[in-house]
Amino acid sequence: GAVVSQHPSWVICKSGTSVKIECRSLDFQATTMFWYRQFPKQSLMLMATSNEGSKATYEQGVEKDKFLINHASLTLSTLTVTSAHPEDSSFYICSANPIGGGYNEQFFGPGTRLTVL
């Protein structure tokens, strides 16, 4: 149980296009999902906290108009990278906190590797 999927797992796009990444909790519901970004040889950096039915909370330095987050249901959050540029190339990972779960019950998706040409 407690499986989180991400789609796509790998995407290559041209500069200026938008890319949507989906994060789904497959066998549990989550009011809160998190989006992280990991550059090569660096740690995961929290980008935003996605709350079902309300606006996402963005970390300092993350542009909310560039990284659009929608959390329309208890099992799906999406991250859209708008007008992607090569510096947005990174590994994007989501995680989900099961409803009623503790802090250590944050389950991670397999990640999406984005390459912007």
Place this chain on the structure above:
Amino acid sequence: RKEVEQDPGPFNVPEGATVAFNCTYSNSASQSFFWYRQDCRKEPKLLMSVYSSGNEDGRFTAQLNRASQYISLLIRDSKLSDSATYLCVVNPTTGANNLFFGTGTRLTVIP
């Protein structure tokens, strides 16, 4: 100052060796602490939570020193399969469940 700072490594150790990783955190009010393991190009996976009294799970022992804001992970009898990056992770905020990750320590266990 970073929320979480980790010994960067890399650590290259022979099979059977004992290896220890260290980590410090900046927010003295942090409540929850974890060690995650991340394999290359994969998502992080929870290895173990870290409790104030220290805790052990098989060959893995985690320690927390709140006074020094210091966390450690000890791996005994290293296996080849232990090769991975170990991430020190802290939940810095009471009432929220976001996590802050250290940069990770790369471990390679050599046959």
